[in-house]
Amino acid sequence: MTALEAVSVYMPPLRIPIESLAGPLGLTDTQVKLFRRFHGLREVSRDPEASLYDLLMKAAAGLDALRGQEHRVRYVLYARAMPVVAPYPVNPLHEVCHTLGLDHALAFTVTHQSCASGLLAIDIAGRLLAGDTAAADGPDDPGPGPDDPGPGPDDPGSGPLALVLSGEKAFTREAQMFTDTTVFGEGASACLVSAFGARDRLLAYASNVRGEFDSATGENDAQMQREYRPCLAEVMRQALDEAGLTFDDIRVVLPHNVNLVTWQRMCRLLEIPVDRVVLDNIPTSGHVFCADVFLNYQTARERGLLQPGDRYLAAAVGAGGGATFAAMVFEH
Amino acid sequence: MTAQEAGLDPEFRQRVVDTMTAVLARLLDRSEPVTEDMRLMEELDLSSTMGLELMLELEDQLEILVDVELMDPDQLKTVGDMATFVAGHSRPG
Numbered sequence: 001m002t003a004l005e006a007v008s009v010y011m012p013p014l015r016i017p018i019e020s021l022a023g024p025l026g027l028t029d030t031q032v033k034l035f036r037r038f039h040g041l042r043e044v045s046r047d048p049e050a051s052l053y054d055l056l057m058k059a060a061a062g063l064d065a066l067r068g069q070e071h072r073v074r075y076v077l078y079a080r081a082m083p084v085v086a087p088y089p090v091n092p093l094h095e096v097c098h099t100l101g102l103d104h105a106l107a108f109t110v111t112h113q114s115c116a117s118g119l120l121a122i123d124i125a126g127r128l129l130a131g132d133t134a135a136a137d138g139p140d141d142p143g144p145g146p147d148d149p150g151p152g153p154d155d156p157g158s159g160p161l162a163l164v165l166s167g168e169k170a171f172t173r174e175a176q177m178f179t180d181t182t183v184f185g186e187g188a189s190a191c192l193v194s195a196f197g198a199r200d201r202l203l204a205y206a207s208n209v210r211g212e213f214d215s216a217t218g219e220n221d222a223q224m225q226r227e228y229r230p231c232l233a234e235v236m237r238q239a240l241d242e243a244g245l246t247f248d249d250i251r252v253v254l255p256h257n258v259n260l261v262t263w264q265r266m267c268r269l270l271e272i273p274v275d276r277v278v279l280d281n282i283p284t285s286g287h288v289f290c291a292d293v294f295l296n297y298q299t300a301r302e303r304g305l306l307q308p309g310d311r312y313l314a315a316a317v318g319a320g321g322g323a324t325f326a327a328m329v330f331e332h
Numbered sequence: 333m334t335a336q337e338a339g340l341d342p343e344f345r346q347r348v349v350d351t352m353t354a355v356l357a358r359l360l361d362r363s364e365p366v367t368e369d370m371r372l373m374e375e376l377d378l379s380s381t382m383g384l385e386l387m388l389e390l391e392d393q394l395e396i397l398v399d400v401e402l403m404d405p406d407q408l409k410t411v412g413d414m415a416t417f418v419a420g421h422s423r424p425g
Contacts, residue, residue, distance in 0.1 A: 030385060037391075038384050038400055180381040225380050226373075261384065264401035274401070 002126025003197025004330070005161065008062030009298045010055060011187045011285060012047030018183060025177050035183060040260030040279075044185035044286035046170065052085055053092040055167045059188035059291075060100055066163065066192060070100065073192075075128055075162040076107040079121035079290045081114040081318065082168055082175055096165065105163070114318025115256055116207065116326040118166045118290030122193060123205045123328075125162035129195035132160060162193040166290035178215075178287075178319065182258045185286030189294035203311070203329040204242035206235045213323035224323060229262070231325045233269050236315055239327040243311070250329075251310035253277040254296040256317055257287040278305070292316065306332040345419035347394065352415050355389045368412040380405060383414075390418060397425035 018041055022032050035041045047055065056078075060066065066073070078093045086092055097107045110121040167188025170176040177183050208231060213224040236253075240246060247270060255263050255277050263282075267274045278296040280303075281288075288295055293314045300306050310332045318324040353366040359382055360366070372378045378386075383405060387398050399421040408414045 030388060033388055034381075034384055037388060222377070222379055261400060265404070268402075268404050 001196060002122065002130070002202040003194050004122070004200035004202075004297075005192040005194050005197050006063055006065035007192075007200075007294050007297055008059050008064075008190045009187065009291065009295050010058035010062060010167070010189075011185075011288070011295065012045050012050065012055075014046050014048070015043040015284060016046050017043045021176070021183065025173060027177075031180060034180065035259075038259075038261045039182070040283050041183050041286055042283045044170075044183050045284075045288065046186050050186075051092070052167070052169050053095050055169065055186060055188040056092060056096045056165050056190070057099060059165065059167060059190040060096060060163070063163075063190045063192060066100070066190075069161065069192075070102055071104075072159070072161045073102050073105045073163050074132065074160045075125055076102055076105045077121040077125050077162060077164045078107070078109045079117040079164060079166040080109060080111050080168055081117065081289045081320065083111050085168060085171070093165070100163075102163065112321070113207075113209070113324040113326070114320040115287070115290050115292070116316040116318030116324040118164070118189075118293055119205065119314060119316050119326045119328050120207065120324075121164045121166070121290075122191070122202065125164050125193040126195055126202060129160050129162055129193070133195055159194050159196055164191040164193055165189070166294065168289045178258075181319075182287040185257075185288045187285065187288040187291050187295065189291040191294060199332070201331045203245070203331055204239045205326070205328045206238035206242060207324055207326035208235050208238075209322065209324045211322040213319065215320055224319070228317070228323075229266055229269050231323075232266065232315060232317055232327075235325045236270065236313060236327040239313065239329045243329040245311060245329060247272050249311050250276070250313050251307075251332075252300050252305050252312045254293045254300060254312060254314040255279065256315060257282045257285065257292040257296070258317065259287075278303075290316075308332060340416065340419045345415055348390065348419045349412065349415040351390055351393050352386065352411060352418070355386055355393070356411065359385060359389075366411060368410065368415065370411050371409055372411060372414065373409075376411075386414075387418075391422075391425055394422075395425050396422040398422045 018035050110117045113120050170184045212220050278300050280299050314328045316326050356366040
C-alpha cells in the first residue's frame with residue numbers, strides 16, 4: 001500500500017502583504033479588501049533570491065530519511081501547476097536529481113492537473129513502485145493485494161522509493177494570482193513515497209477531471225463557481241467511500257490553501273466543524289501551488305493533531321486549463 | 333420565515349434591503365431597479381465573487397461586519413433572503 005515515508009517542506013521566511021501586490025498585479029482596492037476580509041489572505045510567502053532549483057533543494061535538504069537511501073530511489077516526480085517553469089535547456093528537476101545523487105532515477109514532471117497534480121503524483125509514485133515489485137516477483141505473482149503490507153514495518157529499509165517534489169516560483173502574473181479567488185505563495189515540498197510502507201498509508205484516492213472548466217476561454221466560469229464546492233465535496237466523499245470511512249472517522253482535513261471562505265463554506269456543505277480543517281497557513285502563506293497539502297500535513301503534525309492510527313483526508317483543486325477535483329485518505 | 337419571525341429589527345433589515353438593491357444595481361450595471369423578490373442566481377446571475385463584493389460594500393456603507401462564514405449561498409435564493417441573513421448575522425463594525 002502506497003505510503004508517505006517522510007515529508008519535508010521549505011517555506012521562505014519572507015512574507016509580502018497583499019497590499020504590496022496591488023500595484024504589480026493591478027488589483028483594485030475592493031479586490032485587496034476582498035482578499036483580506038473574506039478570503040483570509042493577508043500575506044504570501046516569497047523568496048526573491050531563490051531560484052526554483054533552490055526552492056526544491058531546500059525542501060529536499062530537510063528530508064533526513066533520504067540520506068544514505070539514494071540508491072533505493074527509482075523515481076523522482078515533480079508535481080507542479082505551471083506547465084513551463086524554466087527556459088530550455090534549463091531543467092531544475094534534473095539539476096536537483098544530480099545534486100541529490102539521484103541521476104540513476106527516472107525523473108519526470110506531473111502537471112496538467114494544476115494544483116491537484118501533487119496528489120496525482122503520490123498516486124502515480126505508489127503505483128509505479130507497486131508495479132515494479134509485482135513484475136520482479138514474476139508473471140504468476142498477482143502482486144500485492146489491498147491487505148498485503150509488503151515489506152512493512154519489519155523490513156522498512158529495503159524497498160524501492162520514489163521522491164515526489166513540488167513547489168514553484170510565482171514568476172508571472174498568472175502564477176501569482178487567480179483573479180478574485182487566491183494569491184499564490186512560494187515554497188516547496190519533498191516527500192518520500194514507498195509502495196508498502198507502514199507510515200501515512202494511502203487508503204483511497206478519488207479525482208474528477210472537468211475539462212470544460214477552462215479558465216482560458218472563461219465560457220464556463222459561472223458554472224465552475226457554482227459547482228466548485230459540490231464537485232470537491234463529491235470527490236472527498238468518494239475517497240471516503242472507497243476507504244470504507246465517513247467524516248466521523250476523519251481526524252483532520254488537509255486542504256488546498258485557495259482561501260478561507262471557500263473552506264468555511266465547504267465545512268457547512270460537508271457538515272463538519274471548521275476546526276477540523278487545517279487552515280492555519282492560508283493567511284500567512286497563500287496558496288502554495290501543489291505543496292499546500294504537504295505544508296498542512298507538517299502543520300498538523302507540529303500541532304499534534306495526528307496520532308498513530310488517525311485517518312486524515314487531503315483535498316485539492318487544480319484550476320486553469322480545465323479543473324481537477326481530488327481527494328486522498330491516509331492513515332497516520 | 334419572515335424578518336419579524338426571525339426576531340430581526342425590521343428597520344435595520346429595510347436599510348439592508350435598500351442598500352443591497354442599490355449596490356446590486358450598480359455592481360450588475362442594471363438600468364432597471366433591483367427588487368427584494370428577485371432571485372439572485374436565476375434572475376440576477378450573481379456570482380459568488382460578486383456576492384462577496386456585495387458583502388464588502390454592505391459592510392462599508394452600513395458600518396457592520398457580516399458573519400460571511402455562516403452564510404450558505406445555496407439557501408439564499410432571493411435578495412430578500414440575503415438581506416434577512418445579513419440583518420441577522422452582522423454586528424457593528
